[in-house]
Amino acid sequence: MLKLEQVSKTYGNKSEKAVDNISFQVYPGEIFGFVGPNGAGKTTTIKMIVSLLAPNSGKIIINGIDNQKNILEAKKQFSYVPDNPELFEKIKGIEYLKFMADVYEVPVAERQQLIEKYLAVFEIKEAVNDPIGSYSHGMKQKLALVGALIHDPQLFVLDEPMVGLDPKASFELKKIMREHCDRGRSVFFSTHVLDVAEKICDRIAIIKKGKIIEVGTMAEIREKAGSQESLENIFLELTE
């Protein structure tokens, strides 16, 4: 579903690489967690996947499409919610959702049904006719989530999705992620909240200073670390 091959990125002419020669794969039907401390390069990697940043070298294949060769097609395969969704302040929630539905060419009946559903799930129905500038951080994030879910993407990319959400919303989001994968699609998300990764991910990759240091299921990573420790401890050891 998603394949990164030896991807590297340096910002400007800094000496150290933000992302250093990383490769991994996300298979259809799995929730893949991208775990690492602050500044490890998670956001940078995600931006390269969602075509907001060009890698210096390496290849990114989304659903069989190279995202540097066929940018437009690749963009149709995923949807993305950034860690801090900055949205147009002067636009109303409903206008934003209509924009997203138009852009992803969602049929009318489907968009009406899905938006209705997700607005209810995330409890932002009341605010949908207000300008986004009047939303709280969490509300913006919820709106961005609804906007990302309406075209039912093959790959769902989220950057630190649980950070700004209230418990109910983050519970619902986890449920949605699972359902999404049950239909043979994939979820790729970054987090530094290890609990989350441990509970809901099928596989994880651990990144540190731009390098992938472990990839696999929880069991595999534990086995390598040779203990029954929680991910927390393994993580601390690995990223020391």
Next chain:
Amino acid sequence: MKEIMALTKLFINESWGFSKFLYNRTNNKKAFYKQLVPMIIVPIALIPAFFMYVSFYIALYAGLRMINQTSVFLSVGYILTIALIIIFGIMYILSEFYFSKNIEELIPLPILSRNIIISKFLSILVSEYVFTALIFVPALIIYGVGEGMGFVYACLSILMFLTVPVLPLALLTALIMLIMQSASIKGRQDMLRIIFAFLGIALIMSVQVWFGNHMGNANNVDFQNLMNNLLKNNESLLNTIGYFVPTSLLLAWTLNKITLMSLAWAASSVAINIIAFALMVLVGKRFYIKSIVRGKIIKKGKRLSQIETQKALGKKSHGVMAIFSMDLRLLLRTPIYFFNNVSVVIIVPACLLISLSFIKLTPEDFNSIRNFYTEMPILVNFILIAFFIFFGATTATTATTFSREGKASWLTRMIPISSKDQIIGRTSVAVIIESLGIVFTLIGVSFYIPLTLLSLVLTVILGILGSLPILLFGLFMDMNHPLLDWDNPQKAVKNNMNVVTTLFVGMAYIGLLLAVSGLLGYFINPWLGYGLFSVISGIMTVVFYKIIDKRLAVKLLNFE
């Protein structure tokens, strides 16, 4: 004092982006040069304009000297400076005090609110000094040299230079704070901001027009008498000007002739400035902080029922339409954008019409205008075309299209919209705004000249066609150098070099094209002129479209 200095430095740094610039010098060479090059090129490009400006002053001084009226010279420079400071000051004050987000971070800190106000004011003042140095100092120097002034004049003129922007800025700031306070109570700040800014400009314009008219009438009524008066009495014109801008008298009394009294007048000028400054701080303490602490009120929409929600979503639009309506909404709903990018097409025709209405035309005048048009329609047509294209270039809608989205631009870059849809959607917004200007202008012109249908069709089509290359060039510039890292929408348009570059390049290009096709049309055959104009415009449009279409998708990857 230390706090004020530190804050002022912070605000200046923030509004000019020095830190980012220095960071880029070591960490991102490419971005650094992208910033550096326009910093060198734009001032160089402005040199001819500055040269013309100075020559205007020299000519004015020489002219006044001939009629023995040099005493008004400084007053004229002063009034011009003040008018410009006020016109540009409105937006700077609004943006520094009200649109900048730093205030919300500063209020919780243990800083005296007085110091915040003073520092914000000083940070604006510093830019105004740069501005004043360019537009007022030439007048001071020309007068000083012309009159053979000495050391005392030099000292006093430095002092006067330092005081010139303070008074208008302080009063303007106080006024804006008062109006913003009453505006925010109603909870519709944004709209009122626009209206306020417009009223301010309208007021200045009408005062100037009225002033010009007043003087003009005097000329008509009894020119001989006035001339005699002027030649006899060196002070009468000075007093007339002083009647409109009283502080101009202080300046004139201080600098026109250096006597002992000059010192006294200089001192009182300084005193008045200090009073204005204190007044501004007082008003600020009383109203500004309060209106910020009350919070920005955003008007909420009404709740939508299920049926209304369904209806709002009930139509599928094409990608071009999606981009177009998003861009247009942002433009119309953000006051700063509206003011900078849209208002030109309303203000310029309106001002033109108002000033024309002051000129009383006799039926013979009307006839001669009409005859001119019937004899040489091509000239009138090309003038109209030039005017329409002027709207296209000055609104800078495409030259800031990505920049205006700022930190939210990730959205329009991430979505699967083809380059074609992006280009057409964004350019259409500019064309719509331009069309607005075209309609207003045509309405205005129709009062004076009954345009033929052929003229209407020709000017509208060629006007829009001719502006397309400039609009696309603006898009090309903004695609290559978007200014996204701002916290204050003012920066997206005001600190944006794309606007200046597009304006200069666009004007040079279109001036040349219009001149060549105008001459061709006038001397050989009108259709040859229109034809050449259309063909070149068409070719340039296609070329730019192709270039952008080819590069846009990749450029969007590299915005940060």
